[in-house]
Amino acid sequence: MSKILMVEDIAVDIGKLNILKGVSLAVENGVTALLGRNSAGKTVTLNTVMGYWPVRRGRIEFLGASLVGLPTHRIARQGIVYVPPRGVFHDLSVELNLSLAIGSRAYRARREYVFSILTELKDILKMPAGCLSGGQQQIVAMARALFHGPRLLLLDEPSRGLAPVIIQRIGAVIREMARQMPILLVEQNFTLASELARDFYILDDGRTVYAGTIAELAADDELKRRYLAIG
Amino acid sequence: MSLSMFLVIFLEGLSASALLFLAAVGLSIIFGLMDILNFSHGALFMSGAYVAMTIFHATGNFPLAVLAGGCAAALLGLVMERLALRPLRGRPLYQAMVTIGVMLFLDQLVIEIWGPSLISFSRWGPLAGMTAIMSGAISNYRLFLILVGLVVFLLMAGFLASSRWGAMVRAGVENAGLLEGLGVNTGLLFTFTFGLGAFLAGVGGAVYGPFIRLVDPNLGLSILIDSFIVVVIGGFGSFGGTVLGSLLIGMLQAFIGYLSPGLTVMLNVVLMAVVLLIKPDGLMSVRRWRA
Ligand SMILES: Nc1ncnc2c1ncn2[C@@H]1O[C@H](COP(=O)(O)OP(=O)(O)O)[C@@H](O)[C@H]1O
Ligand SMILES: [Mg+2]
Numbered sequence: 001m002s003k004i005l006m007v008e009d010i011a012v013d014i015g016k017l018n019i020l021k022g023v024s025l026a027v028e029n030g031v032t033a034l035l036g037r038n039s040a041g042k043t044v045t046l047n048t049v050m051g052y053w054p055v056r057r058g059r060i061e062f063l064g065a066s067l068v069g070l071p072t073h074r075i076a077r078q079g080i081v082y083v084p085p086r087g088v089f090h091d092l093s094v095e096l097n098l099s100l101a102i103g104s105r106a107y108r109a110r111r112e113y114v115f116s117i118l119t120e121l122k123d124i125l126k127m128p129a130g131c132l133s134g135g136q137q138q139i140v141a142m143a144r145a146l147f148h149g150p151r152l153l154l155l156d157e158p159s160r161g162l163a164p165v166i167i168q169r170i171g172a173v174i175r176e177m178a179r180q181m182p183i184l185l186v187e188q189n190f191t192l193a194s195e196l197a198r199d200f201y202i203l204d205d206g207r208t209v210y211a212g213t214i215a216e217l218a219a220d221d222e223l224k225r226r227y228l229a230i231g
Numbered sequence: 232m233s234l235s236m237f238l239v240i241f242l243e244g245l246s247a248s249a250l251l252f253l254a255a256v257g258l259s260i261i262f263g264l265m266d267i268l269n270f271s272h273g274a275l276f277m278s279g280a281y282v283a284m285t286i287f288h289a290t291g292n293f294p295l296a297v298l299a300g301g302c303a304a305a306l307l308g309l310v311m312e313r314l315a316l317r318p319l320r321g322r323p324l325y326q327a328m329v330t331i332g333v334m335l336f337l338d339q340l341v342i343e344i345w346g347p348s349l350i351s352f353s354r355w356g357p358l359a360g361m362t363a364i365m366s367g368a369i370s371n372y373r374l375f376l377i378l379v380g381l382v383v384f385l386l387m388a389g390f391l392a393s394s395r396w397g398a399m400v401r402a403g404v405e406n407a408g409l410l411e412g413l414g415v416n417t418g419l420l421f422t423f424t425f426g427l428g429a430f431l432a433g434v435g436g437a438v439y440g441p442f443i444r445l446v447d448p449n450l451g452l453s454i455l456i457d458s459f460i461v462v463v464i465g466g467f468g469s470f471g472g473t474v475l476g477s478l479l480i481g482m483l484q485a486f487i488g489y490l491s492p493g494l495t496v497m498l499n500v501v502l503m504a505v506v507l508l509i510k511p512d513g514l515m516s517v518r519r520w521r522a
Contacts (some may be wrong), residue, residue, distance in 0.1 A: 050412055076414035089402040096398050125260035
């Protein structure tokens with residue numbers, strides 16, 4: 001089976017700094033976790049897939065076609081949605097956040113389905129997203145992804161800075177989303193990632209240093225200590 | 232004051248309001264949506280007036296001249312946005328500086344092309360006469376200005392209310408990367424918006440010329456000041472506020488001018504000072520979020 005997303009040995013420079021030095025990964029159906037310490041290059045990797053940063057070297061293929069050199073909006077229109085942590089437009093109401101890029105007709109058509117999963121949205125639709133709690137903002141950002149119905153979701157640290165009970169809710173939503181779309185999940189919260197993902201990749205200092213199944217990683221304390229600073 | 236006198240002054244006030252609105256609306260929209268303080272707005276307005284005058288004198292076709300004035304200003308705006316403003320996106324202070332540079336450049340360019348002295352800009356035949364209002368009369372050109380102001384107002388109000396466009400531009404200003412990642416071509420969105428503001432400035436200039444029956448190279452600066460006063464009184468970036476500010480100044484000028492012509496000279500500035508003392512954000516301060 002061909003991969004949904006394939007990243008092969010990419011290098012990315014930001015300014016004069018060599019940030020990514022050799023990142024490779026592949027995404028298939030289900031949840032794939034991208035792990036690694038702070039500043040390992042996880043966000044930059046997701047951003048590079050979206051075309052925010054140009055690659056100096058390497059290949060990025062989505063459903064068999066290269067994404068390298070395409071502008072971000074064209075990559076998005078191929079069916080990839082990137083959700084930054086709490087990525088909402090503060091100045092817009094929740095409803096506009098959800099409908100802005102897809103149009104009101106598509107919004108109305110999918111509303112019922114999305115609200116059936118994210119029942120908490122109904123009460124906050126008219127509020128400016130800037131007034132919401134961090135957890136609510138994360139829910140709105142993920143709801144927007146559901147509205148877009150992407151063929152691949154890039155989810156960047158959905159649990160960052162949230163309270164444990166809210167992280168549980170976010171985890172449940174991701175599990176539900178994973179039934180609809182393949183997800184590349186960046187997480188610092190290893191417990192959450194291990195509950196959701198099957199495969200993982202570890203980045204360290206801009207390189208893919210380890211790949212395997214989450215079950216193997218969960219059992220390998222030495223690996224977790226070395227690259228994730230756990231245990 | 233007789234009823235017919237009142238009607239005439241009212242319509243004169245309305246036409247002055249329409250002119251102020253046409254002058255200020257582009258400035259207001261570009262600031263409200265894109266956070267760009269466009270100091271070249273008056274120069275774009277003036278460029279529209281000069282181009283319209285040239286086309287009108289060459290062809291005698293005034294509608295064509297107005298369209299040409301709008302398009303010329305839009306073209307200048309598009310070039311300016313692409314070359315100078317886009318690389319500075321997210322740095323409003325630098326963008327404002329760039330627009331000052333463009334203003335100086337355009338002011339000089341107009342003098343290079345058309346010379347430093349006044350050029351007459353006559354009124355198109357069908358708009359040249361007067362219309363009787365009971366025992367009084369008002370110039371057809373003023374009625375025309377009211378019509379143009381109304382049409383532009385309705386088009387812009389409808390556009391802002393019914394489309395996602397306004398919200399998209401706001402979202403793009405807040406976080407262009409996020410919007411782009413949702414499949415929106417933000418570059419095109421910004422270029423279009425700036426071009427629209429410049430187009431409105433050009434149309435304003437094109438209909439302003441025949442009103443004062445001339446064009447002159449100082450037009451840009453005086454219009455810039457008037458527009459700023461309207462927009463400051465109305466509330467910077469608020470479309471409704473720009474409408475309100477234009478009506479307030481236009482009407483007060485007409486009625487105070489009738490009662491005591493000498494008082495109108497300082498009217499704008501005094502009015503602005505009073506409004507700012509009472510409501511420092513202008514009459515209709517902008518709601519920073521959209522539903
Ligand atoms: N816009 C930027 N400009 C300069 N350096 C950046 C930028 N974004 C990220 N970096 C650097 O790239 C490295 C990787 O960052 P990032 O991908 O955000 O890490 P993380 O794995 O925590 O998501 C860090 O050293 C960071 O400082
Ligand atoms: Mg990160």
